[in-house]
Amino acid sequence: MEKRTGLFSARVRSSPRPVSLPFIPTGKIRPGGSLALGLGVRRLQQVEIPIYRICPCPAPSLVPHKASHFPLYPRVVSCAVITNLFMTMYPLGFLPLFCTFLPYSVAVNAALLVPVIVLAVWSYAVFAPRPSSAKDADDVYPVHLPGSSLAHILPFFQRRFDFINQGFELAGQAIYQFSLLRNPVIVLSGEAARRDFFQAKDLDLGAGFRFLSGAVRSRNTFCCRTPSSSSRDRSQLTLTVPSLQIPMLPGVTTDLGPGRVALIYKRLATTQTSESLSRLIPQILEDSRRTINAWGNSGILDPFDRVPELIFQTSVRSLAFSELAEDPATVKRLRELYDTLDTATTPATVLFPWLPSPTAVRKLLATKRIYDIIGKTLDDRMKNGIARDDTPQMLIDAGDERMIIIGFVMGLLVAGARSTGTTASWLITFLSGHPEWREKAADEVRRLIMNHAAQLRCSSEPRTTFAGSTEDASCSAQDQPERQSHQPPSSAPAEPSPASPPLSSLTASLASIPLSAWENDTPVLDSLIRETLRVAEPHVAMRQYLPLSHSSEKEVRAPHAYAKTLYLGGRAIPPGAYVMYPFSDVHLSSDVYQNPWRWDPGRAEMGLKAPYSYVGMGAGTTICQGKRLATLELKLVTAQVVLGFGELRAVDARGLPLPELPRPNWNDVLTCKPPPGSCYVRFERTVEVDAL
Numbered sequence: 001m002e003k004r005t006g007l008f009s010a011r012v013r014s015s016p017r018p019v020s021l022p023f024i025p026t027g028k029i030r031p032g033g034s035l036a037l038g039l040g041v042r043r044l045q046q047v048e049i050p051i052y053r054i055c056p057c058p059a060p061s062l063v064p065h066k067a068s069h070f071p072l073y074p075r076v077v078s079c080a081v082i083t084n085l086f087m088t089m090y091p092l093g094f095l096p097l098f099c100t101f102l103p104y105s106v107a108v109n110a111a112l113l114v115p116v117i118v119l120a121v122w123s124y125a126v127f128a129p130r131p132s133s134a135k136d137a138d139d140v141y142p143v144h145l146p147g148s149s150l151a152h153i154l155p156f157f158q159r160r161f162d163f164i165n166q167g168f169e170l171a172g173q174a175i176y177q178f179s180l181l182r183n184p185v186i187v188l189s190g191e192a193a194r195r196d197f198f199q200a201k202d203l204d205l206g207a208g209f210r211f212l213s214g215a216v217r218s219r220n221t222f223c224c225r226t227p228s229s230s231s232r233d234r235s236q237l238t239l240t241v242p243s244l245q246i247p248m249l250p251g252v253t254t255d256l257g258p259g260r261v262a263l264i265y266k267r268l269a270t271t272q273t274s275e276s277l278s279r280l281i282p283q284i285l286e287d288s289r290r291t292i293n294a295w296g297n298s299g300i301l302d303p304f305d306r307v308p309e310l311i312f313q314t315s316v317r318s319l320a321f322s323e324l325a326e327d328p329a330t331v332k333r334l335r336e337l338y339d340t341l342d343t344a345t346t347p348a349t350v351l352f353p354w355l356p357s358p359t360a361v362r363k364l365l366a367t368k369r370i371y372d373i374i375g376k377t378l379d380d381r382m383k384n385g386i387a388r389d390d391t392p393q394m395l396i397d398a399g400d401e402r403m404i405i406i407g408f409v410m411g412l413l414v415a416g417a418r419s420t421g422t423t424a425s426w427l428i429t430f431l432s433g434h435p436e437w438r439e440k441a442a443d444e445v446r447r448l449i450m451n452h453a454a455q456l457r458c459s460s461e462p463r464t465t466f467a468g469s470t471e472d473a474s475c476s477a478q479d480q481p482e483r484q485s486h487q488p489p490s491s492a493p494a495e496p497s498p499a500s501p502p503l504s505s506l507t508a509s510l511a512s513i514p515l516s517a518w519e520n521d522t523p524v525l526d527s528l529i530r531e532t533l534r535v536a537e538p539h540v541a542m543r544q545y546l547p548l549s550h551s552s553e554k555e556v557r558a559p560h561a562y563a564k565t566l567y568l569g570g571r572a573i574p575p576g577a578y579v580m581y582p583f584s585d586v587h588l589s590s591d592v593y594q595n596p597w598r599w600d601p602g603r604a605e606m607g608l609k610a611p612y613s614y615v616g617m618g619a620g621t622t623i624c625q626g627k628r629l630a631t632l633e634l635k636l637v638t639a640q641v642v643l644g645f646g647e648l649r650a651v652d653a654r655g656l657p658l659p660e661l662p663r664p665n666w667n668d669v670l671t672c673k674p675p676p677g678s679c680y681v682r683f684e685r686t687v688e689v690d691a692l
């Protein structure tokens, strides 16, 4: 009989055969199965643990773990033991056991004592400050932050920006280290360390995020080593989302191996070919028009809620099934579920992923629901056999497996929507406090329309255009047959009124601008995006140093003993250590940018030649894989806002103009939002609302 411990189970992987547990004659550990109830510490030690990979997290098998991944090993075993002791085994395990050879009262005391002792030993092992070694004493290794690792956990996850900066002050050095559950985490700063960090090859982004992300943001990336990495690299590929990892469900998200992740990256590249992006332009604009229409002609909105909502819609359009994008209720539901994943990521869920706390359960349920929505949409489409003109169809036509298609949509949606939404929120907020830049951007888009909106120029009926001139507009369909045919049915432009053309007319004008112009002829929009990312992208790049090549068998068996020490900024990084580079070190440095908190897209320093002085879309060996799509989305939405709104003003909760814009909150690593209620945007349309 195989016993199940449900959520409290420790999972055993990689074993080719079941293992019998003598204490429960019928109990077994099966590969991918559960650790049986009643498993004792002594017995656990007797099992050939080293040949198995016991993974403490409820969703472990996403990552092809390596037996050589030793720093995790003691923690993993102790987690499994504690979990069983407290959650399942005790008193079912020890009490009956002790009763067999001790009087009942002694057995009760003994049964109570054992878990207390184990907990004490475990706490010491996990939380005790690392004794500084002889190595640390010389100045090659980064200096340790004082204090127990226990004291670092909450500030690291809850106020990361402050924690990192205070660390620099406490350490008095540009590079320091602290411990998270006895894992060394090294924080870098300075030009040399930055250059070394971005150029290093053995720093694994996926592994770093798996451990260090969490209440963070992710910056929002869906990351893993690129397919071009070495074979060892590829075995470590992970579907993780910087700042947000999608919980893994056995049989659902667990089986994405390196090959599949590499394929997802390949498909993401195809999604961003010029042809695919040109097809998306009118669709993104139309979705954006529909969402903006719902705001009304004038009012006050929360840019940190409504703008991400808009971007979520356009991200679903760009990356997911068109059936979903055309169903507002499902888009709303998906967004709520992804938000649940964010809020359900706490220090506890990151550090003790095996603990089935209510938030961990909520996170799992949200993942399952997202999976169900996406899986059902895919299955329905396959059943109906009706092809649609969207991104998943490209994967279906290529014959990709179900898991790849679902992984693509689930992972990239969160990667795309979160970071693009955060950037767009701040961009609109900055424009609402800087009318001069709003006007410059509007002028630039008007010029593009003037140059490219052929459909308006060849009309026989004169009308007011967004380029500010009177032109005619009757031959758009003939001029742009291909692009028009890709527009969703609801996007047919409404009849414009000469004085105040509806938003659909603006959308049609913008849709006539070719991709090449959006990408190469928008210096103002480019500088707005770049400056917004500089000031309001609270990303901390995270990696784990996993040395790649081991030649001899000895080295393969004990890579940490033989691996070369890596030097970053002149400091030694031991194999297995985690390394972080906060973007604030360069983006908010007053040595690099004068008055760095000031949002100024015209700043001369933007042309700086210092190495990696701007890393908003990644740098060196890790560049954002969704950069082209994200930038296009941002430009299209910004164009619609700067031409569609005559007034855009930052106000307080009472609707009064704000004397000063709030500062992006870098401690909020996911959204960078200012304090709730501190900033709204009052808007008024220049164009009337279309009939929906």
Ligand code: HEM
Residues within 6 Å of the ligand: 205, 219, 220, 221, 222, 223, 224, 225, 226, 242, 268, 319, 412, 415, 416, 417, 419, 420, 423, 533, 537, 539, 540, 541, 542, 615, 616, 617, 618, 619, 621, 622, 623, 624, 625, 626, 627, 629, 630, 631
């Ligand atoms: C404004 C929006 C975005 C910003 C600011 C952004 C920023 C970044 C940054 C800074 C990195 C590097 C992370 C690091 O070095 O630690 C990154 C990586 C990545 N981003 Fe983005 N991103 C955005 C949108 C997107 C979108 C829309 C997608 C996909 C549809 C995407 C997919 C990825 C992936 C897959 C990686 C990992 C690259 C690798 O493994 O080498 N990103 N992104």
